[in-house]
Amino acid sequence: METIYALSSAAGRAGVAVIRVSGPASADAVRVLTGEGPGRPREAVLRTLRDPRDASILDRALILWFEGPASFTGEDVAEFHVHGGRAVVDGVLVALGRLPALRIATAGEFTRRAFENGKLDLTEVEGLADLIEAETAAQRVQALRQMEGALGHIYEGWRGRLMRVLAHAEAEIDFPEEEIPGDLTRKLGPEITRLADEIRNHLDDGRRGERLRDGVEVAIIGPPNVGKSSLLNRLARREAAIVSDEAGTTRDVLEVRLDLGGVPVTLADTAGLRDAVNAVEQEGVRRALARAEGADLRIVVAALRPDGGLEGDFSLAREGDLRVLNKADLGPSNLPGAILVSAATGEGLDWLEEALTQLVGEKAGIAETPAITRGRHREGLLACLGGLERALGALREERAIELVAEDLRLAARSLGRITGRVDVEDLLDIVFRDFCIGK
Ligand SMILES: Nc1nc2c(ncn2[C@@H]2O[C@H](COP(=O)(O)OP(=O)(O)OP(=O)(O)O)[C@@H](O)[C@H]2O)c(=O)[nH]1
Numbered sequence: 001m002e003t004i005y006a007l008s009s010a011a012g013r014a015g016v017a018v019i020r021v022s023g024p025a026s027a028d029a030v031r032v033l034t035g036e037g038p039g040r041p042r043e044a045v046l047r048t049l050r051d052p053r054d055a056s057i058l059d060r061a062l063i064l065w066f067e068g069p070a071s072f073t074g075e076d077v078a079e080f081h082v083h084g085g086r087a088v089v090d091g092v093l094v095a096l097g098r099l100p101a102l103r104i105a106t107a108g109e110f111t112r113r114a115f116e117n118g119k120l121d122l123t124e125v126e127g128l129a130d131l132i133e134a135e136t137a138a139q140r141v142q143a144l145r146q147m148e149g150a151l152g153h154i155y156e157g158w159r160g161r162l163m164r165v166l167a168h169a170e171a172e173i174d175f176p177e178e179e180i181p182g183d184l185t186r187k188l189g190p191e192i193t194r195l196a197d198e199i200r201n202h203l204d205d206g207r208r209g210e211r212l213r214d215g216v217e218v219a220i221i222g223p224p225n226v227g228k229s230s231l232l233n234r235l236a237r238r239e240a241a242i243v244s245d246e247a248g249t250t251r252d253v254l255e256v257r258l259d260l261g262g263v264p265v266t267l268a269d270t271a272g273l274r275d276a277v278n279a280v281e282q283e284g285v286r287r288a289l290a291r292a293e294g295a296d297l298r299i300v301v302a303a304l305r306p307d308g309g310l311e312g313d314f315s316l317a318r319e320g321d322l323r324v325l326n327k328a329d330l331g332p333s334n335l336p337g338a339i340l341v342s343a344a345t346g347e348g349l350d351w352l353e354e355a356l357t358q359l360v361g362e363k364a365g366i367a368e369t370p371a372i373t374r375g376r377h378r379e380g381l382l383a384c385l386g387g388l389e390r391a392l393g394a395l396r397e398e399r400a401i402e403l404v405a406e407d408l409r410l411a412a413r414s415l416g417r418i419t420g421r422v423d424v425e426d427l428l429d430i431v432f433r434d435f436c437i438g439k
C-alpha cells in the first residue's frame with residue numbers, strides 16, 4: 001500500500017493548517033522531517049520541522065500520531081499541524097513529496113481507504129461528505145447521525161435478518177424434508193412480510209431526509225407587478241431581484257438560498273404570468289410555469305389594486321401552497337385563506353415568514369427515526385422490497401424453493417449495496433465524487 005499525503009485543511013492563509021499522511025511510511029515521514037520517530041499515539045508533540053536536504057527550518061509544528069488500525073483511515077497516520085502560511089505549507093508538502101515512498105493523495109482517497117479498511121460503511125462516508133457540505137443546523141444533525149452509522153445500522157440489521165431467512169431457505173434446498181403443503185410459507189412468510197412492512201414504512205418518509213439534504217424548493221408565482229420580486233427581496237433581506245413598476249420586469253428565474261428554522265430553502269422569483277408580449281417574455285413565462293410545477297411549495301401572489309379590486313387570483317395554488325395578498329397598504333381588505341402583506345411597508349412579512357418556515361419544516365427536517373437521504377438508498381430499498389415481494393409471491397404459489405431463495409438473495413444484495421458490504425466497485429466513484437483532495 002502506498003503512503004499518501006495532502007493538505008487536509010482549506011487552501012489559503014490560516015492560523016493553522018493540517019497536513020495529513022497515511023500509510024506504512026507515515027512514521028518515516030515524521031522521522032525525516034523531525035529527526036525523531038513519532039511520539040506516543042494520540043499525544044501531540046511540538047517539534048521543529050526541517051527540510052531534509054539542507055536542514056533549514058520549515059516550521060515549529062504540532063505532530064499527532066495515530067497507529068493503525070486505530071486511525072481514521074485504519075492505517076498509520078501522521079498529522080502535521082503547521083502554521084497556515086503558504087510558504088510553510090508549500091515547504092512541508094515539497095519536503096514530503098521528495099520521499100520516494102510518498103505520493104500526493106487523490107480526491108477523497110483518505111476516506112476511500114477508511115471505507116476499504118472497514119472503518120466506515122458507504123452510508124457513513126456519505127454522512128461525512130454531507131457534514132462537510134452542511135449549511136444549516138438541521139443538515140448538520142442529519143449528516144452527523146448518518147456519519148455515526150444510524151442508517152447503516154438499520155440496513156445492516158435488515159440484511160442480517162434477511163440472511164437468516166435465506167439460510168433457512170437454503171437448508172431446505174440442501175436437505176429437503178417431507179413436503180407438507182404450505183409448510184415453508186408458514187416458516188418463512190411471516191418474517192419476510194415483517195421485513196417488507198418495515199422497509200415500506202421507511203420508504204414512506206415524504207422524502208424528508210432527501211429534501212433536507214438538497215434544500216426545499218419554493219417558487220413565487222403570480223401575474224406581473226403584484227410584487228413577487230419585492231417579496232423575494234424582503235424574505236432574502238437584500239435587493240437580490242430588480243423591482244420596477246414595469247410589468248414583465250423579471251424574465252429569468254432568480255434564486256436565493258434561505259435558512260428557515262435550520263432547513264435550507266431555495267426560493268425562486270419568476271416572471272409574471274400573462275400572455276407574453278414578446279418571445280423573451282414568453283420564454284420567461286414558460287420557465288416560471290416549469291419552476292412552479294417542479295417546486296415543493298408555491299407562494300402564489302395576488303395584489304390589492306388602488307381601486308380596491310384584486311390583481312390576480314389563487315387558481316394556481318395547490319393544497320398546502322401559500323396564498324399571499326400583497327400591497328395591503330393600498331387599502332382595507334380581507335381575503336379568507338390569504339396572508340395579507342405589504343412588501344412596501346413590511347407589514348405581515350413576519351407572518352409570511354413564519355407560515356413558510358412551518359410548511360418547509362413539515363416537508364423536510366429531522367424526524368425521530370433517521371430518514372433516507374439519497375436516491376441511491378431509495379433505489380436499493382425499492383429493489384430489496386421488489387425481491388421480498390417476489391419471494392412472498394413464489395411462496396404463496398408454492399413454487400420451487402430455489403426460486404424463493406434466488407429472490408431473497410437479490411433482496412439481500414440490494415441492501416448490501418447501500419452500505420457497501422457487497423460488490424460495489426461500480427458505485428465507489430459516484431460516492432467519492434463529492435470529496436476533494438485531503439478528505
Ligand atoms: N404600494 C405597494 N407597492 C408595491 C408593493 N410591493 C411592490 N410594489 C410595487 O409594485 C411594483 C412591481 O413590483 P415588483 O416586485 O417588480 O413586481 P413583480 O411581481 O416582481 O413584477 P414582474 O417581475 O414584472 O412580474 C413596483 O413598483 C413595486 O415598488 C406593496 O406592498 N405596496
Ligand SMILES: [K+]
Nearest residue numbers: 225244246249
Ligand atoms: K415589475
Ligand SMILES: [Mg+2]
Nearest residue numbers: 228229249250
Ligand atoms: Mg419581478
